Amino acid sequence: MPRVCVVGAGAIGGFLGTHLARAGAEVSALARGTTLVALRDHGWRLEEGGELLSAPVAAAADDARELGPQDLVVIALKAPALPSLAPQLTPLLGPRTLVLPAMNGVPWWFSHGIDALGDAPLESVDPGGGIAGAIPAAHVIGCVIHAGVATRAPGIALHRMGRGLIVGEPAGGESARVQELAQLLRAARFEVTPSTRIRYDVWYKLWGNMTVNPISALTQATMDRVLDDELVREFISAGMREAAAVGRLIGCDVTQTPQERHQITRRLGAHKTSMLQDVEAGRPIELDALIGAVREIGARVHVATPMLDALYGMTRLFGRVHGLYPL
Numbered sequence: 001m002p003r004v005c006v007v008g009a010g011a012i013g014g015f016l017g018t019h020l021a022r023a024g025a026e027v028s029a030l031a032r033g034t035t036l037v038a039l040r041d042h043g044w045r046l047e048e049g050g051e052l053l054s055a056p057v058a059a060a061a062d063d064a065r066e067l068g069p070q071d072l073v074v075i076a077l078k079a080p081a082l083p084s085l086a087p088q089l090t091p092l093l094g095p096r097t098l099v100l101p102a103m104n105g106v107p108w109w110f111s112h113g114i115d116a117l118g119d120a121p122l123e124s125v126d127p128g129g130g131i132a133g134a135i136p137a138a139h140v141i142g143c144v145i146h147a148g149v150a151t152r153a154p155g156i157a158l159h160r161m162g163r164g165l166i167v168g169e170p171a172g173g174e175s176a177r178v179q180e181l182a183q184l185l186r187a188a189r190f191e192v193t194p195s196t197r198i199r200y201d202v203w204y205k206l207w208g209n210m211t212v213n214p215i216s217a218l219t220q221a222t223m224d225r226v227l228d229d230e231l232v233r234e235f236i237s238a239g240m241r242e243a244a245a246v247g248r249l250i251g252c253d254v255t256q257t258p259q260e261r262h263q264i265t266r267r268l269g270a271h272k273t274s275m276l277q278d279v280e281a282g283r284p285i286e287l288d289a290l291i292g293a294v295r296e297i298g299a300r301v302h303v304a305t306p307m308l309d310a311l312y313g314m315t316r317l318f319g320r321v322h323g324l325y326p327l
Contacts, residue, residue: 001024001025001026002025002026002071002072002184003025003026003028003058003069003070003071003072004017004020004025004026004027004028004070004071004072004073004074005027005028005029005030005064005067005070005072005073005074005092006020006027006028006029006030006074006076007029007030007073007074007075007076007077007085007089007092008030008031008075008076008077008078008081009029009030009031009035009039009044009060009076009155010035010076010078010151010157011149011150011151011157011158012076012102012145012147012149012157013029013074013076013102013157014044014045014046014149014151014155014156014157015046015147015149015157015159016074016076016102016188016190017029017044017055017057017074018044018045018046018053018054018055018157019046019053019188019189019190020184020185020188021043021044021055021056021057021058022044022053022055022188023184023187023188023189024187025184025188026058027044027055027057027058028057028058028059028060028061028067028070029044029057029059029060029061030061030062030064030067030089030092031060031061031062032062033154034154034155035154035155036060036061036062037154037155038153038154038155038156039057039060039155040057040060041155042054042155043055043056043057044056044057045155045156045157046156046157046158046159047152047156047157047158047159048158048159049159052156063088064088064089064090064091064092065091067091067092068091068092069091069092069093069094069097070092070093070094070097071094071096071097071098072097072098072099072100072181072184073089073092073093073097073098073099073100073139074100074102075089075099075100075101075102075103076102076103077103078103078104078278078283078284078286079103079104079105079125079286079288079289080284080285080286080288080289080326081284082103082108082131083126083127083130083131086130086131086134086135087130087133087134089134089135090134093135093136093139097139098139098140098141098177098181099135099139099140099141100140100141100143100167100181101140101142101143102143102145103289104209104274104286104289104290105125105206105210105286105288105289105290105293106122106124106125106202106206106289106290106293106294106297107125107142107202107289108121108122108125108126108131108132108135109132109137109140109142109170110122110125110170110199110202110293111297112132112137112170113170113171114199114250114251116249116250116300116301117250117297117300117301118300122293122296122297123296124288124289124292124293124295124296125288125289125292125293137170140170141167141168141169141170141177141178141181142167142168142169142170142195142198142199142201142202143165143166143167143198144165144166144195144198144201144202144205145164145165146162146164146165146166146205147159147161147162147163147164148160148161148162148268148271150277151281161268163189163190163191164190164191164192164193165185165190165191165192165193166192166193166194166195166198166201167181167182167185167192167193167194167195167198168194168195168196168197168198168201169196169198170198170199172196172197172198172199173196174194174196178194179194182194197251199250199251199252200251200252200253203243203247203250203252203254204252204254206243206290206294207240207243207244207247207254207261208240208261208264208265209273209290210239210243210290210291210294210308211235211236211239211240211291211308211311212226212227212236212265212273213273213274213275213276213286213290214275214285214287214290214291214311214312214314214315215232215235215236215311216272216273216275216276217273217275217276217278217279217285217315217318218314218315218318219232220276220279222269222270222271222272222276223265223266223268223269223270223271223272223273224266224268224269224270224271225270227262227265227266233262235307235311236258236262237258237259237262238307239305239307239308239311240258240261241258242294242298242303242304242305242306242307242308243294243298243305243308245298245303246294246297246298246301246303246305249301249303250297250301274286275287275290278324279322279324282323282324283324284319284324284325284326285315285319285324285325287312287315287316287319287325291308291311291312291315292312294308295308295309295312
């Protein structure tokens with residue numbers, strides 16, 4: 001029975017944790033506040049398809065030292081929370097522990113090994129390299145999640161759509177440990193695709209949502225209404241063209257056009273983006289993982305990003321005015 005720890009038992013964490021526990025894994029949680037209390041009292045809970053699914057939690061704590069080394073650590077935090085928490089995760093890591101970051105945007109490991117970006121960490125997502133120092137690259141398996149999940153209440157996740165997971169080695173290629181992880185996740189009823197180029201998969205998802213997310217936060221509009229406005233849609237397309245130009249120089253060449261991607265996005269209908277949900281809940285926005293990192297990478301490979309710069313600046317100001325982005 002594999003030992004799994006979910007760090008951050010909110011929407012995605014609750015979704016993954018509940019299904020892994022129901023599949024027989026020994027799933028613990030590193031949580032805090034009302035979520036920690038709910039997990040201790042009720043275990044894992046997930047509302048899905050009109051049912052409330054539940055499973056026992058192996059242990060729930062706010063200190064990783066109480067949980068000990070794991071076989072798999074799933075990091076399901078919002079990106080702004082990880083730099084300060086990463087050093088506290090060391091007790092969860094054994095020699096063969098896998099770390100699966102189930103997070104939005106550009107992850108801290110993304111630039112490692114890309115010659116064009118140099119050796120320095122991305123300051124936008126890993127200031128000072130603290131995350132990389134606390135979580136050695138050898139532990140990491142890249143991950144992209146295609147699922148719509150929200151938090152119904154502390155300790156209760158709500159699954160709305162999708163159950164796709166893409167997993168792969170950050171350096172690319174195939175590996176036995178990715179195949180083993182895929183088997184574990186499939187046993188938990190996830191639709192898993194092992195990837196030989198997980199960086200591209202991360203960039204492709206980011207390319208599609210990095211502009212819609214902040215625009216929805218600024219306007220309070222659902223995705224369908226954002227794309228229905230022809231002026232906003234062209235602004236989004238311009239930002240996507242900038243990101244595509246950056247991607248071509250780092251081995252993440254997106255061949256799809258913005259218009260083709262808009263048609264895919266439209267299938268989601270009147271969907272609230274994760275950033276809009278964060279704004280409505282008064283949570284910090286993940287601006288740097290979505291746009292700040294793209295701007296930083298663009299600067300390193302000498303690609304101008306004026307549209308993304310403007311969107312970043314406006315959303316940063318919005319976040320600061322509303323207490324959702326640090327001064």
